[in-house]
Amino acid sequence: MIELNKITKKFTLHNQGKTNILVFNNLNLKINPGEIVALTGPSGVGKSSILKMIYGNYVFQSGQIKINNHNIDHTYPRNIIELRKNIIGYVSQFLRVIPRVPTIEIVMEPLLEINSDQDEVREKAEKILLKLNIDKNLWNLSPLTFSGGEQQRVNVARGLIRNYPCLLLDEPTASLDSVNKDIVLNLINEKKDSGSSIIGIFHDEYSRKYLNAREIDITKISDAK
């Protein structure tokens, strides 16, 4: 379960004339287990910012964010680190990896955090890469030279190899062809059916409908804009 209560978020740009930008005021949102929420609204309205606040990348000035009843509290970074290890998964838009590390190892990494059986983890990673149509010949190469769609699928594989109780998805299907898009959407549906609370940004109507997502227009749930 993900809960946002009365969130205020602003950016203060100290080096650009101390500009204040109010992004959210009194933002409330709740995502239940087994539910997918799709954030909508025009670009720049703060869709990614919501995901980043939940994951702990962005601070907020007031209000409360609760993940399975744990508070996101930046005075205790250790707690956020633990939440990320055990409860929240995040599929970002872009792949950020160490150069020269093979694809298979990148996909294995999140699972190795909780399972030290290399062979078992490798098998799971191979399975999900196969499912996502990443050619076997690519597994031992770094994904940094892959096409946009392939990189995105590696990112999805890495994010979905585990079963996180809460899952954040930032345009996980943006640069995929229709066949691969359906595969990714099916994987997301499996996570939902297993009881994850899922919140995401999906640029196309098709994906939102396919996932049977509850759509939330941000401009309607925050007083800021």
Added chain:
Amino acid sequence: MQPILSVHNLNKYYGNQVGCKNMNLTLYPGEVVGVVGESGSGKTTFINSISGNLIPDSGKILIETGNETIDFLEISESLKRLLIRTELAFVHQNPRDGLRLDVSAGGNISERLMSIGQRNYGNIRQTIFKWLDKVEIDKSRVDDFPRTFSGGMLQRLQIAKNLVTSPKIIFMDEPTGGLDVSVQAKILDLLRKLVRELNLSVVIVSHDLAVIRLLADKIIVMKNGEAVESGLCDQVLDDPQHSYTQLLVSSVLRV
């Protein structure tokens, strides 16, 4: 869970000059803390002061060994030396500072083992090979002198030399500093794997925000000897609150 290392109100002056001032740090087992800032900001003074290389003027450093809490600045010199050889390790920017160049690669790795009392040649040799393998140096180079190694190999040898006694806390001062980018990637990958496999706790100094983002869980941003901002690494880099951190983050070139 208890922090394995905690630093409270640490100060180090060079005469009237501030080295680092009012510094705090909490490091949990398996955690990596990055210390960033421009050159001259006090990063190296700080890491040297908490690792036994420098004696700070005031403050407290507590190290948790599992069965007791050690007050690092109050213990005897001999116990401190023992800790530095066993529980702590320091990886220098320049591997030549951390290695003996006139001793073979194997000899460098075995030094810490022998200093904690290991004497069985066969066992020591086996451990050396295990570590050469871990840091991807060919076994055939075991009896070669480090001066015949490339810069990247030297750095990997220094890492092996330091980690061989399974220290709990590793201090690293710009470990990828003088290396070209392809070698840097390899060292970063190695460090990340070792941190996970061995549950290492690391304090790493770097002026390279990209390196810190890939390695660190938490971050301390220093300026003029003081911490201006600290917290979760992603958060400080993605949503910096202090004007200096905002300047630092926005000054990074993107390729």
